[in-house]
Amino acid sequence: MFIMVKLNLAMLEDINDDMDFCLKLAKEESVITLPGIAVGLKNWLRVTFAIESCFLQEVLGRVKAFCQRHAKKQ
Structure with missing residues (x-):
């Protein structure tokens, strides 16, 4: 299972x-x-999520932390 996610590089x-x-x-x-x-597909990501939900939650937490660290300061 996977999903394609569009990156918003402006953020x-x-x-x-x-x-x-x-x-x-x-x-x-x-x-x-x-x-x-x-x-x-330039500036898209393919994210595979065919793993147990406990691992998926951890991974999504890491992705969130990464995005927060790299977010533009307002």
């Missing part, structure tokens, strides 16, 4: 595109996603 600092997002997410949070550019 993120120091993230250039989907590839940059995926590389930094993997490095900082050990979460692997597929950049959309790999399937022809």
